[in-house]
Amino acid sequence: MSMTRALEVVERKTGDRCCDVGAQPSTTYADAERDAAVFDLLAHPVRLQLLDVLVRNEGRVCVCDLESAVPVKQPTVSHHLRLLREAGLVDSEKVGIWAYYRVDRGRLAELKERVEVRLSGLT
Amino acid sequence: MSMTRALEVVERKTGDRCCDVGAQPSTTYADAERDAAVFDLLAHPVRLQLLDVLVRNEGRVCVCDLESAVPVKQPTVSHHLRLLREAGLVDSEKVGIWAYYRVDRGRLAELKERVEVRLSGLT
DNA sequence: CAAACCCATTGACAATCTTCGATGCGTGCC
DNA sequence: GGCACGCATCGAAGATTGTCAATGGGTTTG
Numbered sequence: 267m268s269m270t271r272a273l274e275v276v277e278r279k280t281g282d283r284c285c286d287v288g289a290q291p292s293t294t295y296a297d298a299e300r301d302a303a304v305f306d307l308l309a310h311p312v313r314l315q316l317l318d319v320l321v322r323n324e325g326r327v328c329v330c331d332l333e334s335a336v337p338v339k340q341p342t343v344s345h346h347l348r349l350l351r352e353a354g355l356v357d358s359e360k361v362g363i364w365a366y367y368r369v370d371r372g373r374l375a376e377l378k379e380r381v382e383v384r385l386s387g388l389t
Numbered sequence: 390m391s392m393t394r395a396l397e398v399v400e401r402k403t404g405d406r407c408c409d410v411g412a413q414p415s416t417t418y419a420d421a422e423r424d425a426a427v428f429d430l431l432a433h434p435v436r437l438q439l440l441d442v443l444v445r446n447e448g449r450v451c452v453c454d455l456e457s458a459v460p461v462k463q464p465t466v467s468h469h470l471r472l473l474r475e476a477g478l479v480d481s482e483k484v485g486i487w488a489y490y491r492v493d494r495g496r497l498a499e500l501k502e503r504v505e506v507r508l509s510g511l512t
Numbered sequence: 513c514a515a516a517c518c519c520a521t522t523g524a525c526a527a528t529c530t531t532c533g534a535t536g537c538g539t540g541c542c
Numbered sequence: 543g544g545c546a547c548g549c550a551t552c553g554a555a556g557a558t559t560g561t562c563a564a565t566g567g568g569t570t571t572g
Contacts (some may be wrong), residue, residue: 289450291441292457298441299432306432310560310565311421314507318414318421321511327412329519329529335414342561344520378508384437385501388444426529452549465531466552486539501568515572520547522565534547536551 301384312336312346320369328364435459443492451487475485
């Protein structure tokens with residue numbers, strides 16, 4: 267007998283065993299949770315725009331610059347920056363009055379890699 | 390003169406014009422919203438697992454099969470399937486008692502393309 | 513020192529999301 | 543017809559998220 271799943275074009279009849287032999291996903295749920303968290307971080311237009319500006323301006327962007335790049339107020343910008351920082355994607359340095367943010371390109375590459383792997387799994 | 394932004398390593402002093410000459414993102418906010426919606430769709434472990442199973446089982450997966458693949462109850466599975474369907478990523482066909490779901494691989498490819506473009510913009 | 517400035521944090525509110533029990537609808541079986 | 547089944551939907555509850563005014567802390571300027 268082949269290893270093909272009980273899920274083929276086999277015509278089921280109402281009583282047939284159905285739900286207990288189901289196809290299983292190729293990753294653990296924990297992996298799915300980890301990847302979902304990655305997508306979640308990118309699932310907001312403000313965060314996408316902030317990352318965009320930060321990537322495009324090597325190293326020295328202050329919060330007020332970022333604030334002028336998105337249609338939300340300063341506390342909201344700080345909020346989203348905090349999320350990005352807690353995820354390790356950006357870090358900040360205080361210089362005098364200002365707080366300069368920059369992307370951690372290594373972390374960003376890791377994130378992109380996780381996205382690639384997950385998407386390539388959706389062949 | 391080069392085209393470099395006013396945002397270089399120029400030492401600012403407190404009074405200096407700062408926020409009104411800020412670096413702008415490379416995409417419109419509307420584009421960011423559209424892409425954020427794509428990431429949002431992927432930002433849940435159940436939806437990732439459902440897509441995984443659907444992609445891996447060409448065409449004929451019923452809801453009870455999907456239900457056995459994720460740690461949530463049937464109404465929740467139906468809920469997430471609805472989100473995927475409304476996004477055009479999957480469609481369903483009723484055959485007798487069962488509802489068979491399948492991925493729209495064209496739509497899935499479009500989604501992956503949008504992700505790729507956005508991520509490649511984060512150079 | 514006082515004032516102005518930049519930014520983080522707090523607190524409150526509204527909106528959205530996630531989940532599941534209960535229910536209803538359509539279908540096949542006896 | 544009556545029953546069991548598969549699935550969608552509804553309704554409610556709790557959790558999470560997004561937003562901003564207000565506030566406070568740290569710094570520079572005058």
